[in-house]
Amino acid sequence: MTDTIVAARGLTKNFQEGRHEVRALRGIDLSVDSGEFLALVGPSGSGKTTFLNLVGALDRPTSGDLIVLGRDIGRLSKGARADMRLRELGFVFQAFNLVPVLTALENVEFVLELQGVGRERRQRAMGVLDELGLAELADRRPNELSGGQQQRVAVARAVAARPRLVLADEPTANLDGENAEVLMHLMRDLRDRHGMTFIFSTHDARVVAHAVRVVTLMDGRVARDEEKPEEAPHAIVPGAGRLPAASGA
Amino acid sequence: MVSTRYAVRSVGRNVRRTILSVVGIGVGCALAVFMESMNRGRDELFARAAASSGIGHVRVVPRGWRERRDVRARLADWQHDRDVARSTPGVASTTIRSRTQALVAMGTHVVPVELVGVDPATEPSTFRFVREITHGRYLRPGEHGTVVLGQSIADRLRAGLDDDILATAVGPRGSIESAMLRVVGIVATGSEDADLAVCQVAIEDVTKLTGLKGAGEVVVMAGDWRAADAIRDALTQRLTGGDEAMTWGELAPEFKGHNEQDKAAARFVRAIILLIVLLGVASAQLAAVLERRREFAVLSALGMRAGTMVVLVLQEAAALGLAGAVVALAIALPVVWQFARTGLDLRSAYGSSNFTFSGAFMEPVFYGDFGVWIVPWVVALAVGATMLASLYPAWFAARTDPAVALRVAQ
Numbered sequence: 001m002t003d004t005i006v007a008a009r010g011l012t013k014n015f016q017e018g019r020h021e022v023r024a025l026r027g028i029d030l031s032v033d034s035g036e037f038l039a040l041v042g043p044s045g046s047g048k049t050t051f052l053n054l055v056g057a058l059d060r061p062t063s064g065d066l067i068v069l070g071r072d073i074g075r076l077s078k079g080a081r082a083d084m085r086l087r088e089l090g091f092v093f094q095a096f097n098l099v100p101v102l103t104a105l106e107n108v109e110f111v112l113e114l115q116g117v118g119r120e121r122r123q124r125a126m127g128v129l130d131e132l133g134l135a136e137l138a139d140r141r142p143n144e145l146s147g148g149q150q151q152r153v154a155v156a157r158a159v160a161a162r163p164r165l166v167l168a169d170e171p172t173a174n175l176d177g178e179n180a181e182v183l184m185h186l187m188r189d190l191r192d193r194h195g196m197t198f199i200f201s202t203h204d205a206r207v208v209a210h211a212v213r214v215v216t217l218m219d220g221r222v223a224r225d226e227e228k229p230e231e232a233p234h235a236i237v238p239g240a241g242r243l244p245a246a247s248g249a
Numbered sequence: 250m251v252s253t254r255y256a257v258r259s260v261g262r263n264v265r266r267t268i269l270s271v272v273g274i275g276v277g278c279a280l281a282v283f284m285e286s287m288n289r290g291r292d293e294l295f296a297r298a299a300a301s302s303g304i305g306h307v308r309v310v311p312r313g314w315r316e317r318r319d320v321r322a323r324l325a326d327w328q329h330d331r332d333v334a335r336s337t338p339g340v341a342s343t344t345i346r347s348r349t350q351a352l353v354a355m356g357t358h359v360v361p362v363e364l365v366g367v368d369p370a371t372e373p374s375t376f377r378f379v380r381e382i383t384h385g386r387y388l389r390p391g392e393h394g395t396v397v398l399g400q401s402i403a404d405r406l407r408a409g410l411d412d413d414i415l416a417t418a419v420g421p422r423g424s425i426e427s428a429m430l431r432v433v434g435i436v437a438t439g440s441e442d443a444d445l446a447v448c449q450v451a452i453e454d455v456t457k458l459t460g461l462k463g464a465g466e467v468v469v470m471a472g473d474w475r476a477a478d479a480i481r482d483a484l485t486q487r488l489t490g491g492d493e494a495m496t497w498g499e500l501a502p503e504f505k506g507h508n509e510q511d512k513a514a515a516r517f518v519r520a521i522i523l524l525i526v527l528l529g530v531a532s533a534q535l536a537a538v539l540e541r542r543r544e545f546a547v548l549s550a551l552g553m554r555a556g557t558m559v560v561l562v563l564q565e566a567a568a569l570g571l572a573g574a575v576v577a578l579a580i581a582l583p584v585v586w587q588f589a590r591t592g593l594d595l596r597s598a599y600g601s602s603n604f605t606f607s608g609a610f611m612e613p614v615f616y617g618d619f620g621v622w623i624v625p626w627v628v629a630l631a632v633g634a635t636m637l638a639s640l641y642p643a644w645f646a647a648r649t650d651p652a653v654a655l656r657v658a659q
Contacts, residue, residue, distance in 0.1 A: 058550055059652035079554060086552020093655070097547040101258035102251065110251045114553055157551075 005165055005197050006032035006055055010064035012220075013050050024050040026220035027064065032199060034164070037191050039211030040201040046217040048201035049169055055199065056089055056167045057081040069164060086114055090158030092168035092200075096150040098142040104153045105129060105138035108160045115161055128156045132186060148179030152186060159190055166190075168200035172207050184210040252557075256564030260572070263537065270533045270569055275576025277526030278631045279584070282577065282623055284519045286585045287593065288512050289618035295508040296474035298611050299497040301377040302443070305468035306477040308500055309334060309484060312491030315499075320348040320363065320465065325490025327464035333487045334469045339476040344371035345464035347455045351418040353396075353430075353448065355406040362402060362448040364416060366455030366464075375468045378436045378447060385410045385434035393451050396430035399444030400437035408432055416450075421460030428458055469494075523634055530638035534566065538642040545646045546654030555647035562643035563636050570635030574628045581627065589619035 011028040014021050025047045032038055040048045053059045054066055057073055058081075066073045069088050076084065085091070098107045105125055112121035129135050132152050142150050151171060158166050168187070172180035184207055191198050200207075208214055216224040260267055300306045309330045311322040324330055327345055334343045344367065351364040369388035373380045379387050379397060388395055396414065398406075408414055412432050420426035436447045456462055471480055477496045484494035498505035538545070545558060553561075592614040 053652045053655070056550065058655070082549065082552050082554050084552075085550060089552075091547075091550050093547065093550075097543070099255060099544065099548075101262065102255055106251050106254065110255065111551055113251050114551065114557065 003034050004031050004067075005034050005036075005069060006030070006199070007067040008051075008055075008064065009066075011051075011054065011061050011066050012063045013047075013054060013059070014062045024220055025054075025061075028217075028220070028222055030215065030222055030225070032197065034197055035191065035195050036197050036199075037188060037210070037212040038197075038199045039208050039214045040199065040217060041203070041208055041214060042217035042223070047220040048217055050220075051217065052167050052169050052199065052201055055165075056091060057084045086111075087161065088163050088165065090161070090163040090166035090196075092151070092154050092158050092166065092171045094170035094173045096142070096147070096154045096174070098150055098153055098157070100142050103139050103141055104134060104145065104149075104156075107142075107153060108157045111157055111160050125156075125160060128160045129153070132156050146179075147174055148176075148182060151175060151179070151183055155183065155186060155190075159194075159196065162194070163196065165197045165199070168198065170201055170203070172202060172204055177206065180204060180207060252561055253564060256561055257568045259537075259541075259565050260568045263540075266533055266537065267569065267572075270530055271572045271576055273526055273529050274570060274573025274631050274635055275580060277522055278573060278577035278627055278634070279580035280522050281519050281630060282581045282627050283585055283588070283617070284515050285626065286588065286617035286619065286623070287615070288515050290589070290616045291508060291511060293474060293618065294612060294615040295504065296477070296497060299501055299504055300375075300470060300474065303376045303446070303468070304497050304500050305375055306471040306474055307334075307469040307480045307484065307494055307496055309467035309469070309488065309492055309494050311465065312493065315493070315495065320350060321459065321461060323347065323461050323463045323465050324467070324492050326492070327467060329490075330467045330488060330492050331464075334467050334484060337469075337480055337483050337487075339471050339473065339480050339483075340469055341472040342371065342374040342470045344368055344375045344468050345452065345466065346372075346468060347452050347459075347461065347463070347465040349418045349455055349459045349461075351416050351448075351458070353398075353402065353406065353414050353416050355408045355412060355414045358406045360402050360405045363446070364418065364455060364458070365449045366452035367449050368452055372449070375470050378438050378443070379434075379449065381436070382434045383437040385432070387434050388449065388451060393454055394428070394430055395433045395450065397434040397436060397447065397449045398432055399447030400435055401441045401444035402448055403432065403435050410435065416458065418458045420458060426458045426460075428454060430454070523630075527634055527638040530566075530569075530635055531641060534562070534569075534639045534642040535645065537565075538562065538646045541646075542649055542654050545649040546651040549649055549651040550655065558647040558649075559643040562639055562646050566636045566639035566643075567632050569639075570632035571628070573635060574631035577627045577631055578624065582623065585617050585623060586619050588617035590616075592616040 008028045008030045011025055013025040014023050028051060040051065042048055054061055054073060055068055057068065057076065061074050071084060099110065102110060108125035108128055109121050112125055117124065126135065126138060129138050132155065134152055134156060137145060137149055145153065172183055175183060187198050188210055190196055202208060211228065213227045215222060296306065309324065311324050314322050331343055331345055334340055347366040349364050351362055353360050353362050369392065370390045373387065382397070383400065388397055398408065403409065406414060410432055413429050414432060415427055416430050417425060417427045430450060436444065438444050452464065469480060471477055481494040481496050488494060548558065594614045596613045
């Protein structure tokens, strides 16, 4: 049984850029169900990142309704949105955005610490890295990792707290084809194993091929919404297992 | 805690900026602690100058003396007061005195003086100059009709050792009383003002001249000058007959006031130094935060609350401040130690090796205070000031809008 994770109705978002007002979203109607693996595609400026920011509770809509995980984003306070991001959402960024002074393990552990997880957070963080085949890189800092490795650590950080919804903005844009392929398999595998919902934006046709549902945005509106038959997933990350059980969060 | 490691390591991100900030904090705090050391040394200098110039650390005075400063007033029960003072914790020594205005004359030369009747057995423990008689000797216990003069008085009288001088004072019921006094000792303090304050006789001689029995004051020397207030308070509770205790600062308010004025000026200069350091640190910290705007946006996107972000930046500031404190101590400890040992010689500034202020003989060399207080003082100042300077950058980081910052970064 599936439930609706994201429900957008007549969603608009305007913001100022210098003297000009940009109408980034012009009325989005979209529902996303639990466990979906959804790709947002469209040319630059079509509103993909703005939509992800709104769904990720980073921003508030200008008008329209946006219900994420049962909460009306437009009515949440700044603190409540921060709390929602911390406990229920995961983010993967195009530029990885790992904290450069922390090791891979510490980057993952940091999120758990922010959540208030106690002594077991190190073990849990290590478990996540282990599942994603990154255990041997745990003590390395981001500048000692390749782009693909950094993005996998970023995924580990995003899923460490076992969020229900993971948002990824152009996660493969800075990766070569092989690493992009590995990352997509990894995300798909996490979704299949743990029932997490993934929404990611991309320009890359090879990445789109992994999506189960593809939503095309054009000029701030949904231009096309198509579902594809699911292929059988296959793990390609050695040593992949199950995420450690969440506790104490 | 990962957040603490994050804060500490972040200090080392831009090594050049961190070094400059740490050196700035270190030099600023070193200057501040040096000035504080000299201020504390100045406190001790003034207390010592006042006490050893005859004022004492604490003095028991008659009722009403505080308002009228009448030298002919006498204590209600000087023996009780002296016994109480001697038994008070922290008191090193005591002596009694009685005073009167008098004219001393030899031949055709007359000098107005304050004739001070003393107990020759205990007076040297409280008045440094009578321990250093330049010519002759000091008064002996049980001896009467002798006087010790300051060099300036002796010069004006053209008097020398073994000369007899005539002392005239107002006696009982307004009569004029005189007594012949033999000069047995002359004190040359090096300061004309200080010399003019030295005209000591046995307390019985003053009683005989004035007809006023007893002592007019009990002078109390403390083992530690800092205990003056506590000794005054303890005495106040035990004195009887309206006699009261006053500290050297209350006895010579203009003297204490001058010290406070000097200290306030030093504090003002120190505040300016710290302000400049604070602004420099604030600027560097703001630059560090601005450079990491994207990182703060990511942390915010991950759910870090504004308060947590403020704490994070302040932790970085604390780490920076600690490093600054280490530098400050490395600079300040040897310098402060040197000035505490050899002192700051003001002879060239005052143009004399001896000078007085408000009747107190000031030493021309004053020493800084060196003690364990320096370490916590410097650490608290460096860390506190750096955290204070980082409040605005921390607030700036905390209000980073993740959506805007990430959009701009892309």
